[in-house]
Amino acid sequence: MDYLLNVLFSIVFDGVAYGMILFIISVGLSITMGLMGFVNLAHGAFAMAGGYVAVTLMNQAGVPFALALIAAFLAVAAFSVAFERILYARLYGAGELDQVLLTIGLVFMSIAAATYIWGPSAQPITLPAVLTGRIDLGIREVPVYRLFMIVAGAVIMVALWLGFERTRFGAQIRAAVDNRRMTQSLGINVDRLFTVTFAVGSGLAAVGGGLGVEIWGLDPDYPIEHLIIFLIVVAVGGLGSIKGAFVAALLLGVIDNAGKYLLPEFGSFFIYVTMIAVLLLRPAGLFGRS
């Protein structure tokens, strides 16, 4: 009994920690897809870029972890605006095939660029001593870093929720996701709204990329390797829904972890089955509007 509880606890705890990283990376993708209907397969490249910026700053310049994550956010957010204005904006309203192809092209180029700059091997990361080891929560001992991931994810979730639900800017985004034309007719500059949202979403992906190096590692294949799971989170949660992305990320994190723990021979099978089941019952995702 005690053993069972232990297994259950670590499955849920590790799954939630993993799900938080998924949430931080995928939420931007969900919002931009919901807002502009843009299928951005290159979202993982922004997460990877964040990981590389953070790791390079820490390893080469000795920048502290927290500062490196903030720098990753700012650098990737700024960088993504250039991409959005120069490339993506031309394809709003184009068919999804064009968007898929353009962003696959960008993924390939990002893989080549990362290999060119950082080499093909995985990057090491040295976490600050505070975040290593284990901590006694009273009920169980847990790895500090996992706990840190959960806290970071929760903080970001709350911040996003407040920004989305309690500010004028958030209300404008919600309006634009619901009905873009109507929002434009009211004189809201949806293009600029989107650019800002895109930058924040990409920046968050960068933070998630930096936080996730510890569990996923970081090598140039990152944008393709993890693309599918990011897309699954978005599809299951429903486009344009922060709540959806959050619930889906945690759900998939726990299911994936449980599957790999209890039935490792099935690999990621359960994630795909979950996605298919959800999409067949609710084609627009758990919290999406069809």
Place this chain on the structure above:
Amino acid sequence: MSAPTSSAAAVALLAGRHRWRPLEALPWILAVAAFFLFPEYRVLGSQVLIMIGFALSLDLILGYAGIVSLGHAAFFGTGAYTAGLLVNAGWTEPISGLVIAALTAAAIGLISGWVILRTHGLTLLMLTLATTVILQEIANEKDEFTGGSDGLLFTVDPLFGQFAFDLEGNVAYLYALAVVAILFYVTRRIVNSSFGFSLTGIRENTARMHTVGMPVHRRLVTVYVISAAMAGVAGALLSQTTEIAALNSLSFERSGAVLIMLVLGGAGRLYGAFVGAAVYMILEDRLATIDPVYWLFWIGLVLVLVVLFARRGLFGVLSDAVAKAGWRA
């Protein structure tokens, strides 16, 4: 293709569309000529032909019916593994192996297509993708049957009991050429049939096709199954001629590659698959020997440029140029 100006011109266009034009012999002459002119490249040549067949199958659903799939490798890989599993079960005749591979892929296409073609947009994309990843996961896990990540090694009998597959790719090339010619003939018949026109109608305006009483879902499933069977044949061709069914035949990368080939050449225009697959495969062979990463960068850049500036693909650019010069392409 310029828009017809009057209804008489439209009738003439439709009536003439299925006729064979002399220019259409060109790719086949080139394919036969390449066999004799570049004997040292017959292995690569056979793989180009196989990818042309695969790209043609994708063209049916993407170029004509407008179904965007990120998971067409599901059927290619199903064909590849079916061919291998048959041999290991004692069925070593290659041509019947192709047929059975086609039927298996068609069955997977029917089951998955029936369900996922009710959705559209991102949901459809994700479900096509999921089909592939699940099959790949199964192929990876059931390694007692499939060899897992080592791939499934097998050797089929000589073709017609006479021609054993050789290392120079002689038999492979001619075998692939013949089979792809058949696939092409079938595709061409389909897209010029009334069924083919109805697919184009669905691509252009699904709502209107519903309104005129067309069984849209059934048509889409039908073409999806045909396309799956063709992709299965292409996959089986590859595994039979290379004597291995590998996990990458089921991969997302493979789905992406065939999509890129088709769009590079020009989707929805039959010969686009020829141009795209040939250009892609030959460039990859040349550039990847220098440095695979280098290759990845350039193909990425080409994709971005094609989407931004040459939406109708290389073949589209080509035929525009020809049309400008005053010819009928």
